[in-house]
Amino acid sequence: MASELALLLxxxxxxxxxxxxxxYAVDAAPVLDYQLPVAVVWAESVADVQAVMRTCSAHGVAVVAxxxxxGVSGxxxxxxxxxxxxxxxxxxxLDLNPDDETAVVEAGVVNAALNVAAAEHGLMYAPDPASxxxxxxGGNVATNAGxxxxxxxxxxxxxVLALDVVLADGSLIHTGHQTFKGVAGYDLTALFVGSEGTxxxxxxxTVRLKYLPRNVQTIAAFYPDFRLAAAGVLAVGRARVQPAxxxxxxxxxxxxxxxAYGSDLxxxxxxxxxxxTDGFGAEAEAxxxxxxxxxGGAVVTTEASAEAETLVELRRSSRGAAPDDDYRVGEDVAVPRSRLVDYVAGLDRIAARHDVRLRVVAHAGDGNLHPTFWVTAREEGAAPDAGAIQRLNLALDDSITVALEMGGTITGEHGIGQFKRRWLGLEQAxxxxxxxxxxxxxxxxxxxxNPGKAI
Known part of the structure; x- marks a missing residue:
């Protein structure tokens, strides 16, 4: 089949x-079942994708886009x-229309590249995953990235306003609309977003662009305790300020x-x-x-801080450069914001109970937490033993159970992939x-x- 595709493409x-x-066999997630693909194909056009799907459909070969x-869910x-x-x-x-505030992009356009192009017109593409x-x-659409x-x-x-999608048989469909409003028929665009290529x-x-803020104020607040910091998130909400x-x-x-950076945080x-905070009211909100x-007990920067802006950039890499593996796994749970403090306390208890290491970063504004659990070897240079791996998996299971008990979800933005299918039945009937x-x-x-993923 590979030779047939080579002739076609x-x-x-x-x-x-x-x-x-x-x-190309894996992404950045832990690997549960390592397999080599039979071939890797680089599509350069819609026609290429259609040819691949028609050929694979005829031969019964699975396709992983x-x-x-x-991605960190496999x-x-x-x-x-x-x-x-x-x-x-x-x-x-393919198109960037500053008057309509929309852009049409191919699936392989990098998020940052779209933002560079939009910024020339005073616009931005709002979703900004750490990566x-x-x-x-295309990957952002597949996982409904945040x-x-x-x-x-x-x-x-x-x-996302509209999508061009190649189906399993190679046919091409267009869903959605160019306008901000549109309710004709079922919302197939929303169905495809987050479907992980399945x-x-x-x-x-076709994506909607937002106005690039003219003013941005960045605040760093240091706390003596993580739970106090989580309480600070709720306090800001009660003040009815909406930070970006x-x-x-x-x-x-x-x-x-x-x-990593020689700082003294x-x-x-x-x-x-x-x-x-951003926009014309950014300073007053700040x-x-x-x-x-x-x-609430924080030591707060008193004016717009270049250091604080640098810290935001450091935050984007705070999950760590090393990929997840058998000994280190980053989670992606979300809970109602009112339960942030409770969930953080629960994570501390879980780590202590199972004797695993823990660190936590969070998109606190919407209750999306990324706890990372890991285990270390008892001796320098050795791999953790089987008991340590078992403790790690028990801690992961408990972190999911506690989140669901608090009205949360097993994934806020990374998707189910291959890694989180084992927990999907706990959330969905x-x-x-x-x-x-x-x-x-x-x-x-x-x-x-994409068999064996997402559902």
Missing amino acids: GIGKVAVNDEVLAA RGAGT GAHATRGCLILSLERMDRI FRQSTI GLRCAKYGVTRDS LGIVVAA IMELLDAGSLTQLDD RSRGAALLLIQ DVVRHVLAA PEVRELQRRIKELFDPAGIL
Whole structure:
């Protein structure tokens, strides 16, 4: 089949050598079942994607679509006998209309590249996952990615107006509309956003742009205790101020940043709350925020701080450069904001009960937390033993259970992928999961689109 695709697509678009197969076999998530794909294909046009899907449909070969491979739930992991379809070369901004405040982009356009183009017109693409300098719009759409600004501006679904999608049989459909409003028929665009490549291959998206803020105020607030910092998030909400960014880092995350960048954050507190207000009222909102946080026991920057802005950039990398593996796993749960303090306390108890290490960063503005659990070896240079791995998995299970008990969800923005399917039944009733399976069968009757993921 690979040779057939090579003839169809042309030179340089199909690879079957082991080095390339291994490079494209996984994304940044822990690997539960390592498999090499049978081939890697780089699509450069919609016609290429259609040719791949027609060929794979005829041969019954599974297709795993891939953008930049930055996902952390295993949504782009290879499965047995599959073909990896990379969309990274489909990286053109097809249209950017500053009057309509929209852009049409191919799936491989990098989030940051779209923002650079939009900024020339005083606009921005609001969703900004921490991986925005590498992650693609297609990947963002596949997982309904969020990011730092989503408390104010929403997640990917809130910015997607229309999609071009290649279905399992190679046919091309267009969903949605060019206008901000539109309620004709079922909202298939919203259905595809977050479907993780299991219903169709998104090849282009029409997205809504927002105004680039003329004024941005960034505040750093250090607390002696992480739970006090979480309480500060609620205090800002009660003041009825809507920051663009509210990020929360615990002592372990501050220590990690100090080790990586030579900063002195941990010596200044046991938790850091970063808040950014934007727009014409940014300064007045920032004054209110500073007063509220100081009243709650924080040491707060007293004016717009270049250091605080730098800290926001450091926050984007605070999850760590090392990918998740058997010994270190970052989670992506969300709870109602009113339960932030309770959930953080619960995480501390879980880590202590199972004797695992813990650090936490959070998109605190919308209750989305990223706790990272890890285990270390008893001896220098050795791998953790089987008992340590068992303790790690028990801690992960408990962190999910406690989040659900508080009215939360098992994934706020990273998706289910392969890694989180084991917990999906805890959140969704059998009737709901059966309905999703029936929708999957309608779009993909042969089951060749990213099998074993998402549902």
